[in-house]
Amino acid sequence: xxxxxxxxxINHKNENEYPDLWARLEKRGAVKILYSEWIITxxxxxxxxxxxxxxxxxxxxxxxxxxxxxxxxxxDRLLISDDQFRGIVVTTARF
Numbered sequence: 001x002x003x004x005x006x007x008x009x010i011n012h013k014n015e016n017e018y019p020d021l022w023a024r025l026e027k028r029g030a031v032k033i034l035y036s037e038w039i040i041t042x043x044x045x046x047x048x049x050x051x052x053x054x055x056x057x058x059x060x061x062x063x064x065x066x067x068x069x070x071x072x073x074x075x076d077r078l079l080i081s082d083d084q085f086r087g088i089v090v091t092t093a094r095f
Contacts, residue, residue: 002068003092004050006030006038009063021057028053033078033085039069041092 006025010018025032028050030040042050051066058064071089078085 001041001092002044002046003070003089004040004042004047005065005067005069006040006050006054007065007067008036008058010036010058018057021054024054024057031080031084031088033075033080035079039085039088041088044068 008021025038025040028040030038032038040050047066047068051064054066055064069089073089075082075085
């Protein structure tokens with residue numbers, strides 16, 4: 001299993017037009033960790049697959065990044081508890 005960060009920049013005037021993106025993330029079991037960042041598990045090498053699933057839900061002028069992350073990370077004041085995030089990172093991130 002690998003852990004991916006999904007990050008997006010949404011044009012401020014469109015910020016409430018993305019229920020499809022959020023629903024798709026939630027359906028895949030993603031966890032919202034910051035206002036525009038989610039973490040999601042997948043198989044190693046799944047970044048392009050995850051990107052392709054999500055990219056159809058954003059508008060042309062918005063931005064989307066899907067990046068595999070590892071255990072070496074640092075954070076502060078996420079929307080989930082430190083213990084919950086640490087548990088996700090330790091149990092899913094590849095070495």
